[in-house]
Amino acid sequence: MFETFRKYLEDKIALTDQDYELIKSVSSFKKLRKRQYLLQAGDVCRFNAFVCKGFLRYYYADEKGQEHIMQFVPENYWTGDRESMDSGLPSKYNIDAIEDSEILLLKKEDFEMIRKTIPAFNNFVNDTLRKNIVVLQERIHVSISFSAEEKYSNFILKYPSIGNRVPLHMIASYLGVSAETLSRVRSQSTKK
Amino acid sequence: MFETFRKYLEDKIALTDQDYELIKSVSSFKKLRKRQYLLQAGDVCRFNAFVCKGFLRYYYADEKGQEHIMQFVPENYWTGDRESMDSGLPSKYNIDAIEDSEILLLKKEDFEMIRKTIPAFNNFVNDTLRKNIVVLQERIHVSISFSAEEKYSNFILKYPSIGNRVPLHMIASYLGVSAETLSRVRSQSTKK
DNA sequence: CGATTCTTTGAAAACAGTCAATCTGTGTGG
C-alpha cells in the first residue's frame, strides 16, 4: 500500500530512501469496505488521509437526512477535515467509502513533523494547497453562475472518469441539484 | 501605507525590523479610485495584492455581461488570481475597487523570495492558505445546500459588516441569486 | 431469485429569474 504512495510522491518530488523510510515509519494503513466510514460527523479528525486505492466521498448530512457531497476522492487524492483538524473540534462532515478502498493515514503531528524535516515535502504540500484553492474557486464559480444543465455538462467534461464511477444521484448531490432534475437534464442532453 | 501591512503582520507573526525592511524594499503601492481596475480579464496576474484600505471585489463577467462575484476583499485581506499567477496565462477574472482603496503589491517572485528568506512568513502564508481552503469549502457547502433565503441570512450573520458596505445587488451576485429575488427575500425576512 | 439501490417519469407546487416600470437617494455640474 505504501508503494502506491511512494510512486505518487516520486512523480512530484525527489526524495531519498531515507526520507521514504521516515514517512513510512509514521504511516498507518486502513482498508475500508464499501459504505464504511473513515470519519463520522461528531468525530474529531486527526488524520490526513491519502487514497491509495478505491474511492471516497466527503459529505455533509443535513437535518432532513439529505447528503451534500463536498468532494469526491479517488486514488491519489488527499482528504480529511482541515477545519476539525486545526480546531480540534468535532467534524460536521462524513467521509465514507463508495468502493472498497485502501487508505494511508498520517496523524496531524506526524504530518507536520515530515513537513518540518523534509523541505521538499513542505514545498510540495504548499503547492498542493494552492492548487486546491484554484479548484475550489472554480467550483464556486460554476456553482453561482451555471444552470443545472451547464453544471452537469461541465462536470462530465471535467471529470469523465468520475461520471462513470459513481451513481448519478451522487453527482446530483455534488452539484447541488436534485437527482430527478439531473436525470431529466441528462436525458435532454443525450438527445442532442 | 506600509504601516497598515506591518501592523497586520505584527499581529500574526514575530519579525525583526530587518525582515520588515526586506519586505518593504520589494513592496509597491497603488491607490485605486472607486470603479478602477486592479486586474482586468485578459491581463496576466503578476502580483499578490494586500488591501490596506478600502474595498475590492474579485469577479467573473460572463458573455451576457453578468458579473459573478467570487470574493469581497476588505482591508487586511489578500487577493489576486492564483491560477493566472501560477500558469502565466491571462486571467478570466476582474478585480476592481468598490471604494477608494490603497493596495500593497508584491510581485510573485518577490513574494516567493520573502517566503524563502523568512521562515516565519512562509509558515504564516501556509496557515493562511489552509484557512482559506476552509472558508471556500464552507461557501461551497452553502452554495449546494441552501435556498436563496438561507444563503442571505447566513451571509448577513457571517459578514454583517460587509452587508452594510456593499449594494444589495452585489451580495446577490456573490450568492448566485438575482438582485430581485434577494430584494424580496430580504423584505420577507425583515417582516418576521 | 428477492432485496436493495438506482434511475426514470409524471404531475403539481414551490422557487427563482426576467422584464419593465417605478421609486429612492446621492452626487455632480450648471
Added chain:
DNA sequence: CCACACAGATTGACTGTTTTCAAAGAATCG
C-alpha cells in the same frame, strides 16, 4: 442651490426552472 442624471432598490406580472412526492422500471448484488 437646484435640476438632472445615475445607481440602486423595489414591485408586479409573467415565465421558466427546479423541487417534491409518488410510483414504476432497471440494474445490481448477495
